[in-house]
Amino acid sequence: REVVFVGDLAHEAVTCGEDESIEMAAKRIVEHSVNHLVVVDDEGRLKGIVTSWDITKAVAEGVRRLREIIVRHVVTAAPGEPVEVASRRMAQHNISALPVIDRKGRVLGIITSEDISRLVGGGR
Amino acid sequence: REVVFVGDLAHEAVTCGEDESIEMAAKRIVEHSVNHLVVVDDEGRLKGIVTSWDITKAVAEGVRRLREIIVRHVVTAAPGEPVEVASRRMAQHNISALPVIDRKGRVLGIITSEDISRLVGGGR
Numbered sequence: 001r002e003v004v005f006v007g008d009l010a011h012e013a014v015t016c017g018e019d020e021s022i023e024m025a026a027k028r029i030v031e032h033s034v035n036h037l038v039v040v041d042d043e044g045r046l047k048g049i050v051t052s053w054d055i056t057k058a059v060a061e062g063v064r065r066l067r068e069i070i071v072r073h074v075v076t077a078a079p080g081e082p083v084e085v086a087s088r089r090m091a092q093h094n095i096s097a098l099p100v101i102d103r104k105g106r107v108l109g110i111i112t113s114e115d116i117s118r119l120v121g122g123g124r
Numbered sequence: 125r126e127v128v129f130v131g132d133l134a135h136e137a138v139t140c141g142e143d144e145s146i147e148m149a150a151k152r153i154v155e156h157s158v159n160h161l162v163v164v165d166d167e168g169r170l171k172g173i174v175t176s177w178d179i180t181k182a183v184a185e186g187v188r189r190l191r192e193i194i195v196r197h198v199v200t201a202a203p204g205e206p207v208e209v210a211s212r213r214m215a216q217h218n219i220s221a222l223p224v225i226d227r228k229g230r231v232l233g234i235i236t237s238e239d240i241s242r243l244v245g246g247g248r
């Protein structure tokens with residue numbers, strides 16, 4: 001059995017800034033056909049995450065500003081971790097993606113439960 | 125290696141009717157902490173699917189009625205199919221869930237990429 005690492009499955013993260021509107025973030029999610037936006041500062045450092053679930057929550061609660069729905073405490077992964085570890089971490093937190101970051105906190109990419117699920121079907 | 129079937133991982137689907145508002149659908153998604161609502165008629169038969177991604181698209185495009193965002197052609201799975209088959213089907217369509225239906229088209233549950241990803245980490 002070959003060991004598969006997070007870095008083998010991770011792909012480029014779609015990002016947004018903290019000052020964007022909810023509408024702009026929604027357009028980005030639809031344009032890239034993803035569910036997760038990684039929020040970064042001007043130097044590409046991790047500031048939070050916002051997902052289609054958070055935008056849905058904004059609709060449910062009548063919230064209008066992106067800053068109010070950005071999740072600040074982000075659960076992440078490192079590229080050298082085995083995918084089993086990433087899978088367990090997502091299951092423990094009931095989340096479907098982990099931004100992949102380097103030792104300096106810079107965003108290298110993202111790994112999602114869809115990426116890991118694809119392994120089970122024999123894909124990459 | 126034990127074979128795992130869709131029926132082993134599937135769980136209860138959160139449903140909604142076709143005549144609900146987008147806001148009600150959003151509240152249901154948040155309340156149950158899921159991303160997928162299976163749209164059913166009064167007899168529990170499959171009529172479509174609507175997800176947090178669709179609600180995000182409604183925000184991006186200024187759409188206000190649920191009927192306009194319900195996806196009618198639903199990709200499904202049967203409880204007796206191996207999970208590898210379900211994983212490949214989701215990957216082929218770039219989707220993250222399959223309603224599980226019986227031979228008469230009644231909704232038995234749902235299986236998501238999060239459920240299948242959890243297998244990789246050793247969970248069920």
Ligand SMILES: C[S@@+](CC[C@H](N)C(=O)[O-])C[C@H]1O[C@@H](n2cnc3c(N)ncnc32)[C@H](O)[C@@H]1O
Pocket residue numbers: 049050051053054071073074075076093094095096097098099157158159238
């Ligand atoms: C608790 S999950 C529930 C629904 C579903 N399990 C999912 O992940 O979409 C939804 C919440 O998880 C948050 N979330 C997703 N990925 C995250 C991560 N890596 N770290 C922290 N929160 C995250 C989202 O921002 C959103 O508020």
Ligand SMILES: C[S@@+](CC[C@H](N)C(=O)[O-])C[C@H]1O[C@@H](n2cnc3c(N)ncnc32)[C@H](O)[C@@H]1O
Pocket residue numbers: 033034035114173174175177178195197198199200217218219220221222223
């Ligand atoms: C194409 S995916 C792109 C984002 C991501 N892969 C996901 O599944 O959320 C989003 C669209 O897939 C649709 N979808 C999800 N599950 C589906 C299913 N079983 N059958 C048909 N469409 C589905 C949603 O209704 C939504 O319009």
